[in-house]
Amino acid sequence: MIADIIPCQKMPRALSLLSYQIPQEYEDVIKIGQIWEIPLRQSTTRGIVADIKKNARHGLKLKWLKKIINKKTIFTEQQLKLFINLGDYYGVSASLFIHCNLPKIIKNEWDQFLEPQKPIDRPEQKKENIEYFWWGERKQKLSHYQKNIHRYSKLGQVLIVVPQISDIENIVSTLKIYPEDLCVINSQISRSAQIKAWQSALNGNKKIFIGTRLSCFLPFTNLQLIIVDDEHAPDHKQYDMAPRYAVKKVCQLISSEQKTKIIFLSPSPSIENYYEFSPHYHSIKNTEPDIINLENELKNKNYTFVSDRLKKEIQTTIDSGKKTFLFVNKKGESNHNYCTDCGHTFNCPSCLLSLIKTKESKLACYYCHYEEDFPPFCPKCHGPNFRSLGLGIEKIAKNIKKILPETTISYLTKESPDKTINNAQIIVGTKFATNKINWPQIGLIGVINADQLWQHSEFMAKERAYQTLINILTRAPKNAKIIIQTFSPENTIIRSIQKNKPAIFYQEELTYRKKFFYPPFSRLIKISTQNKNEKPALDQAKKIYENLQKIKGAEISTPLSIGRHILRGRYKFNIIIKLKDISILPTIFKVLPNDCLIDVDPQTLLN
Structure with a gap:
């Protein structure tokens, strides 16, 4: 045998x-x-x-x-x-x-493992058992959760997949799940807790499992339902290390094999799922955001990025005893610093990106965590004259302090969590802050410069910008005031949000994707080479490109250096492949060397 x-x-x-x-x-x-x-x-x-x-x-x-x-x-x-x-x-x-x-099982734990339940045979399905629920407010999401968990947990196991670990506690507390029915799985639980979760999936003694993407790989024996929460979130794709897999693909393969129902939930569907499932939008009457044209502020010589209207609303909110949340998409104080005498710019020596100036007069790289003191003189010409450009949360906090000196201000990013946030009247933060602040206390939300969200070269830049703004708006309390500042009030994203008509954004974005043959009208594969020296990395990429040219039915780009040139001390080059027919993937894999990086369905093309 x-x-x-x-x-x-x-x-x-x-x-x-x-x-x-x-x-x-x-x-x-x-x-x-x-x-x-x-x-x-x-x-x-x-x-x-x-x-x-x-x-x-x-x-x-x-x-x-x-x-x-x-x-x-x-x-x-x-x-x-x-x-x-x-x-x-x-x-x-x-x-x-x-x-x-x-699982890392030690010797005395083997006796705790029971023989797994025999998988239950289910009838063949003529089509995928997938539902998409596009919610407009959180109580709709909660109601849909409760209805389906109550129904399917009686039949067998239910898995809830969330983007981030912080989302687990929020969902568990909101749904009020009994601890004896619940099993939590993520990368931060102890080894013994991981073993217990594995045993629970095998033996069927827990009904509800909730975790991040790795929870999909538990040995379920009677999985009836998978709920993918915020399916649009980037964290549902493992992109920084192999295997580079997406939760959606994993769940579809599980459903195909085990006849499991899948429910995708989101307030802002990914472009691909909007096109594939044509979901119904459960519209609500949101508070219509006020749109402020920053061009008019500049004409009135207001260079603070805090419009007169926003300043007035901040003061009104403070007087009412509520807090203000100001969203800024950039960290630090300024993101481009140079010498006005010789033009020397301060870049990270490791990844070559612009160093960001912080309020402590430091120059920092938020990608590789390099840091140095801001020098008194230019290291190239020894001149004393510098200029800092760009807009970060520290600069906004500084501007507001000048305008409203009596207010207490805290700023919140992943790199600089401020412990005084609970006592602050104004919170200035990046996307990281949206999972940390106490939303019921917020009376005003201000987006300082919405244009920063989509001013990138990535093909998903506008999609991510729209989803970020929707995420902020759907978290807003019912009576909170919302102000969005922008230099382009006629932008599709802004018009779609202002009129509460998502189709305005989605239809234009689909037109763009179709024109340039991006998903959902094609499938992307990113092939990467990397080396501590630039020439070997480029030479290998060129050789791969030549071999790929022999394959018919694929649109292949020439090797391109990544946006930051160097990543973790290595030069990196990408080759982007666009496919209409995914069935030729095995042919592509056959001509690739084992040491290249493969990312099927990548979310970024420049990294």
């Missing part, structure tokens, strides 16, 4: 399964999902039994399995099929998914 094994260590993409002969004394013991010790090259490692068959697929002489680690089944057959399918789609070995998800 022959066993197909997925090794527990990282393997080249072509080696998802390795075949071994099963010793005769183990033929009645071996099961799919067990961990075995296997010979690999000149050493041994561990592997998971993925399939058992009578004969090998070829006539080659096979090595023998070494020994069984434990007779208990750790992975389900459906789980292993999921890993293999994901490996095929994302251009990696299935062993990478095993390596990332294998």
